[in-house]
Amino acid sequence: MDGFAYIIQQFDRGIQSRLISEQLATVVNTVSLVKKNPFPSLVNSIVVRLSEHFVSGSNSLRGVISRSLGQMDEQLLLVFSHNEVCRRLLIVSHSNDPLARAHTLTTLSSIACIAKENKEVHTFVIESLSSSHKHEFNGACSAVASFCRLSTDFTRTVIAQISDYLLSSTSPIDRKIQIVSIFSRIQSDQETTQSIFALGAKLFDLNTDLTFHSTLLSSLTSLAILTRFSIVDQLSLLLNVLSSTIDSSPILSFVALSNISRLANHAHVWTKEHIIKLGEYRHRVINNDDDVCCALLKALGVLARRRNPTHMGVLQEVLSEMSPLYNHQSMKIRAEFIEFSVRVFVCCPSDIHRHNLLSSISSSLVSPLPTKIGVKICRVAGLFLTNELIPDDEAVNVVSTLCKLPLSHGNVPLLIHLFSHLSQLRRVFIPSTSKWANDAIQSSAPLPSSQLAFLAFPPFAPEEEIDTKVFHRLPYTTLYEIARCGLRNGHWRGLSLPLLQSMGKLSLSLGVHDWVVSLTLLARSQPRMCSVSDMQQSLSSLSKAKKGFMKLSRSTLNPLQSFCFRYVEALEKTRLAQMELLSSMSVFISSPSPSGLFPLRPISVRTTEILSSILPFLSSSMSEWSLLLRRSFDGDDHSIDLIAIEHFAISLLHYGASCLVGKTNIVCPTLLNPTTDSVIMGETRSLLTWAVSSLQQLGGRDGVITTKSVDHFLAVFHQLYTRPIFVPRLFFQPTRRTTIKLSISPGANGELTVSPLVPVPIRVDGVISTTRKTPIDTVIVSANIHFYSTKATDRVEVRRVDTHDGNFFTAQFLLKFKESAHMDISVELVDGEKRKTWLSDASAVLRVDVNM
Template identity: 25%
Template sequence: MLGLRVTSFTETLGEPEQDANSALTELDKGLRSGKVGEQCDSIVRFPKLFEKYPFPILINASFLKLADVFRMGNNFLRLCVLRVCQQSERHLDKISNVDEFIRRVYSVIHSNDPIARAVTLRTFGAVAAVIPERQQIHHSIRGSLDSYNSVEVEAAIYAAIQFAAQSKTFAISMCNKVSDMIQGQAITANMKLQLIPILQYMHHDTNTAAMVRSLCLNLLPSYPTQDFVLVTLNTLSKLAAATLVDIPSQVTLLLKYLKDDPRYEIKLKAFQDLYELAKPGAHIWPAKAIDDFINYILSCNRNNLLMPGLRVIQILVESPKMCYEHRTCSSKLRAICEKHSYSPSPAIAAQTIQILTQILCCCFEENLQPEGSDDVIASLEALICLLTSEQNKPKHLKIALKCAVRLCEAKPDYCANFVELLGSRLDDVDGESAIVICEALGAIGSLKCETLLPQLETILGLLSSIRTEPNPKQSQTSTKIMLCTLIFQMLSGSKWNTEIESAIFAVVDANDLWSNYCIARAAVRYGHHQIGTYIFKQLTEQVSSEHFHFWLASLKEMSQAESLLYSDDSETLSARLDKAIIHYNKAIAALKAASTPSHNLTFQAEYMRIRVEFLQCLAQLIHTCNILCIVPAPAIASAIVQNTRDEHQRYGYVTNQMRKCVKEFKNCGDLHWKLYQTAFDADPATLENMQILQQMCVLVEQCLETVCTSGSKLREGPMEFGTKTIKLESRELVRACDNSLIVAQNLLEHSATCNITHKQVAILRKIVEILANASLPVPRFFFQILQSTMVKLAINPQPRVMGEFISVQAGSQLAVKVEGVIQHGMKPGLFRKISQVVVNVTSQLQSPAKNKEIDPKILEQVSVLTQTVTPHKDFFSAQFLLAFPRGGQYLLNVEASVIDEQSNTWKTGPKSSLTVKVPEEQKMAPIPMPGTNANIILMPEDNLFLKPHQKKPM
C-alpha cells in the first residue's frame, strides 16, 4: 500500500538477521562436519553470504576455507566449490591472499584421478580473472590438452578459453598449439569444435589475429559440415568485432554464405553475426556490402529469413548516414519498406514500420524534410487498425504504438491524428490491447494534453460500461485506472465540472481498494487534490496495518491542504494558507507514525516539511505586506537613514521584515537544493519538480530584494529549468512561475527610487496569490522507487563494545580504513549510475582532557580529509591517516557521497560516527642533580641555573 518497491537487498527470505562473523562461523561449522550433506549445504550458501556481506576480509577467509575443502574433500564437494567460484565472479578480486588459495587448490592437479584434475582445471578457469598470468597453471592447461581422458581435455579446453580471454601472454603462446591440434588428424571432430572458440581471443596483436583469421578461413572449405561452419563463422565474427579492422572482410564473407549456402541454420547464423557487426556502425561496412545486403532482402520472399534481415537493417539505420542516404522514396531501402509495410504478417509489418520511423525521426531531428512521410503515417495507421481488430497481437501492437509515440515526440503535429485514431479504437478492444492503447494515449497526452480533450466523451462512456459489469476482469480494472489517468491528464490545470467528477466517484465506489489507491495516486500526481482527498479519506480505515493507516492519513491531510489553497471559497488568501499549514503539520505527524525501519519515508517527510516552510514564508510575506498600512515609519527614521546610508530604512519596520523574508525564502530554496542532492534514485520528473519549487523561492526572493534592497535586478524572460520539454505534471508550476515573473516586471518601475509603495506591496500580494494557487503535483518518487541504490560502509577500526570509544596513544596517528559496497535494486542504472564515490572523514575535538581549560575556538576547528575513489564491481575502499594534536575526546564522522557519469555530486550518505579518546602526554620524569640526595626531587619550576655563591633556601 505504501507504493514503495522492496529491493532485493532488503529481503531476508525468512532467515533471522545476523552479522557477518556469526554467519561465517555457522557455515564454518558445517564445513567441518563429518557429514557430506551438511558440508554441501554450507558450501552452496556461500554465494548468498558474499552478496549480503561483500567485504574483502570475509570473502578472503571464506575462499581459503573453501580451498581447504577442495583440497581435502571428494570430487562432489570440489564440484560444489567450483559452482561457488562460478557464481561469485564479481567478488573474486577481493581475495587478498590469492597465492595461498591457489596453492591449496593446485595441490589437487597432481592427483591420479582425472576427474579431480578436470574439476581443478575448471576451478582455475572460473577464477582466471584474478590469476591470468600464473605460468604454472598455463603449463598445467597445456599438459592436460594432451591427456588421454576426454573429461580432462574438455576441462582444459574450458580453462584455456577463460585464460585466453584474460591473458595476452597465454593467448599468444596457445595459438600455435591450438592451431596444430585443430589441423591434426588425431583430434576428434567433436574436440575440434570445442577448440575453435579459443581462437576468438587471439586478437591481442595484429600478426596473431591475421594468422588466426587465415587459419579459420582455411577451415571453412576443409570442414564444410554445418556444425563446423557455424562455430567457425561465430569465431571469425567475434574476432572481427574485437579488432574492428576485419569487419569489412567479415561482412563480405557472411554475405557470401548468406547468398550461396542453402542451409537455413547457416543463413540464420549469418544474419545474427551481421546484426552484431552492425552495432559498431554502418560507416564501417563497405558500401558495396550494404547494397548487396539490401538487394538480397529485396529479393527475399521467405518470412523466416526476412525478419532477421529487417532487424539488421534496423540497426544499420541508427546511423545518421544511412538515414540521410535513404530519406528519398527512390532508394532501395525505402522500396523494401514500401513492399512489406502492408505485409499480412504483423511481425514483418511492425519491423518495417520501425525502420521507417527511425528514418523519419532522424530527418526531423536534423530539420530535414523526408519524402513520403504521409505514406509512412498511413501505413502505421493501417497497421494499428489491423492489430486492434485482431486483438491477439499485443506485442506487435506495442511496437507500432511506440513508433507512433516516437513520431509524435519528433513532430508534435502528429499528436492529434494518432489520438483520434486510438480514441476511435478504444470501443473495439479489451484486455491487454486496451491497456496498451491507454498507455500510448497517456504518452501522447504528456506531450500535448489538449489533444486528449476530444476523446473525453469516449473515455467517460468506457468508464461507465466497465463499471456496470458484474465481475470485471483484472485487465478491465487496469483499464479503468488508465482511463482515469487520461482524464487527469487532459484536465491538468482545468476546473472540474460535476459530470466528470461524478463519473470518477462512481468508478471509485465500484472499485477495489488497491485500484482506488492507484487512481488517487495518479490524481495527486497531476494536481487534482480534491479527488485524492475523497479517495484517501475512504481508504484510511480500510487497511490492515496501522502504518498503512497513518500513511493514508498523511496523504489525505496533504491533499486536503493543497485543495484548500486553490479552492473557490470566499476566505482570504492568508486564512487559506494558515489552514493549509495546519493540515500539512498533521500530515507530517502522521507520516512519522507511518515510518518503519524498512520504509523510513525520509524523502516524503522532508518534501512535506519544505512545502510547509514555503507556505509559511508566503503567509509571512502577506503579513509583512500589511505592515506598510498599519505600522508607520518611526520619528527617528531620518536619523537612521543618515547613519546607515540606507534609504529603505526610511520606511522603518516593513523594510526589516521584508529583508527577513528574503532570508527565509533563500533558506527554503537551499532546503530544496539539499533534498535534490539526496535524491540520486529519483526519476527525471521528480528532479524537475524540485528544481521548479526551488526556482519559485528564488523568484520571490529576487522580487523582495528588488523592493527592499538597492541595486537588485530581476531576471527577464521566461524561466528555464535545464530540460528540453517540461513534463506535463510540472507545467502548472512553470505557468505560475512565468505569470509571476510577468507581474513582477512592474516592480522595476519603482526600484530605482528606493521607495516602498503600496503598488509594490500589491504586486507582491499578487505574486503570492499566483504561486499559492498553483496546484502542486506530488512527484512520482514520493510514491514509487523505480531505481534503488544503497551505499554500505564498513569502518576499521571499531570499538570492542558498541558505543565505547577507541583509544589512541598521545603523539600517534590513527589509520582509518573505509570499505564500501554499492547495492542495487531490481533495475540498476535505470536513470543514472555511480561513477565515483567521495569519502569524507571529519575530526573534531568534543571535550578537552580533565582539569584543563581550552580556547572555545579550538573546539570549533574541524579537520576534514577527502578521498575520491572509483568503485570496481560495486566495491570501493579508502584509507586515511588521522592526527590528534592534543589530548581529549574526538568525534570522527565518516560520510560517503557519489558522483554520477555526468559528474554531478549526490549527497546520498551513509554517515557513520566513531569516538576517539586521546590521553594527555605524560610530563618528563624529574632528573636528580649530581652530588645531591637522590630522594630530593627538583620540580620543573625550580631554578636550576643558580650562581655559585647563591644557595637555595632550605
C-alpha cells in the first residue's frame, strides 16, 4: 500500500472511533504527522477531514482541532482545497451555541493563511466583533488580528467598525485594550495606515486609562515599524507624550522611551532635531525614576550603535554632559551609560572617555553585581577592551585588576565568560587569563572546569605545560567538555587524548561509547613529528576514526548527520597526500650529492616523475575540503573559516609541489580574508602568509630539483604539517539546523512503471525546515538519470526554482524513458543573504521500469 494511503487509513480509523479519547488523540497526533510528512496531497486530505469532523464533532473535539490547526504553521500553506475547508467551518457559524461559534472563529484564525481572501469568512468575523459573549468576542479579536496581518482588503473593511467601537464611550475599556493591540500586526496600505494613526491620536486624548495608553503606544509603534513610512509621525507623537509626562507619570514616560528605543533601530529616518529634542531630557531624567533614566540611555545607545554621521556630534555632546553617570551609585544606570559611552567611543574615539570607561568598567566589575547587569557590563567590556584603539597595556591592566579578585567573588562566573571572549580575540590577554585559570584549577575552586580548561590551555600553548591529572576525578560529562575544548583549541594529544582514554574505560551506553572511541582515535592522529612513520600512525588512527564516524552518521538519531565523517575523511585524504609527498622525496634526500647542492640528474628526474604522480593525491584532498565547505550550510562563520584554512593549506602544498616539478601554468592560491576575527585565525593566517611568500620563490623553475629547493619546500612542509588543527564547532555543536524532505510523484514506494512512447511528468516536492534567520530563496534540483543498459546515455536534468515563503518548493520534469533507469534526486540551496550555492544532504531515488 502507498505510504500516504496507509497514513490516511490510520487517521480515518482513529477519528471515526466511538471513543472520544481516541478521536482527541488522533487529532493531536496530526500535528506531528503533517510535520513529518509535509506534502501537499497528504496535508490537504487531513485538513479537509478535520474540517468535516469539526462540523459534526463536539465542542471538545472542535477545540482540539482548532489548537492542532494552529500548531501546523507553514504546513497549512500546502492546502489547496481552501474553499472546501472554509465552507465546512462556516456551517458551524450558524449555530445557536456561542461556544461553538467561538471555536469556529478561533479555527478560522488558525487557518487565516488559507482563508484570507474568503469574503464570507470576512463577513462572519466582522459581525462577531459585536457579540456580547466573552469567548465569541475573544475568538473574533483573534481572527481579526490574524486576518489583518495577512489581508489588506480585510483591514480596510474592518477599520471602520473598529473605529466606531473604540470611539464609543460605552465600550468597556478592557475590550478597547484588546482591540487596540490588534494595530501592532496590521497589514494595510498608506491611506488606511494614516487613518489608524489619526484614530490613535484621538484615542490617546479621549482616554485616561494608563494600560490603554501603554497598549496604544506600543501597538502604534509596532505598526510604524511594520509599515516604515509612519516612523517619523510616531516618533513625534512619542516625543510629545514624553514631554508632557516626564515629570508627572514615570510609567508612561518609561513606555514612551521604550518605544522610542524600538524606533531608534531605524535611525536613518531620524532627523538631527529629533536627536537634539531627545537629548534635552537628559537633565530631567537623571534624578527621575531609575527605569526612566535607563530607558533614555538605552535609546541613546541604540542610536549610537547605528553610527549615523549626522547624529554622532549631538550624541557626543549628550555623552559629555552626562559624564557623572560613569560613577552613578545605581549599577543599572551605570551599565546602560557604559554601553552608550562605548557605542559612541567606537565611532568617535576620545582620550577622556577612554580613561573614564577604563575606570568605570574596572570599578563596576570589582563590585558585586546582579547577574543581568553583570552580563551587560561584561558584554560591553569585551567590545571595548578588544577595540584596536585601546592600548594593550591599558586593556591588560584592567584584566589584571579583575584577576586579583578572590575566586569566591560573586562576579567570577561572569568574568570567566569575559576572559574567554578576550582571550579568543586578542593574544595579549592570554598570559594573564591563562595563569588565572591555572591557579583556579590547582586550587580546586568550585568553578566550571571546562571553561577554566579553555582559558588555562589556549590555542598554541606548549603541550608540555598541559597537566590533565587534576581532571581525572571529575564526572565523565565534564571530562568530555574539557576534551572537546582540547580538540577545538588544537591540543588533541596533550589534553583530549588522556581524558578520552579515561572515559573509554567507563561503562557508557553503546552510542556514547562509539562516539568517545572515535574521538579518541581522532585525538591520537595529531602529528608529533614530520616523518613518514609518524604519518603512517596518524593515517591509521584517522582510518579507524573514519569507520567509527561512518557508523555513527548512519544513525537516525545523530543530529550532526554526516559532517563528522566527512571532516575526518578529508583529514585522512590530507594525511595520505602528505605521506605520499614526503615519501616521494625521501629518495632524493638520502641520495649523495657531490657539491651538496646538485644531486645526480637521474635521481632528480626520477623524483620529479614521482612527485608528478603525487599531485592527484593532493588534488583529491583539495576537492574533499572544497566539497566539505559546500556542505557546511549550517556551519557558523568560524567553522567555515577553519575548513577554508585546511583547504588553503593543502592547496599550498599542491602549488609548491607543482613548482618543484616545473609546472609553469600553476597559479598561487589566494588567502581570502576570514569572516571572523580570533587569535586562532590571526596566528594561522600569519603562518600561511609566510608559507605563500616562501613557496612563491620556487616558481619559474625548469623542473630540475636541487637540494636547495627541496630544503626550502620541506621547511614549509614541516610547518604546515606540525601546526595545530582546530576542530570546528560544527563538528560538535551546530548552531543552525536545516533539513529538507523530498517527495516524488507519481511513484509509490519509489517505483514507477512507464511507457517508452509517452513522456511522463515527474514532480519533486520539497519541504525546508531551518533555524536560520536568512531565508532560502532558491533551490537547484538535479535529477541524475542512470540507465541500466546503456551507461553512455546517462544524463542530468536540472531545475532552478524559487521557494514559497522559504519553506516549500516544487520542481517538475517531463522525461521520456526508452529503457529502465533510476533517478537520483539531489538538492542545492542558494543562500538568500550571500547568494552562495550550498550542497544539502537531501536525496531521493526513483526506480523507473519501462513497460515494453
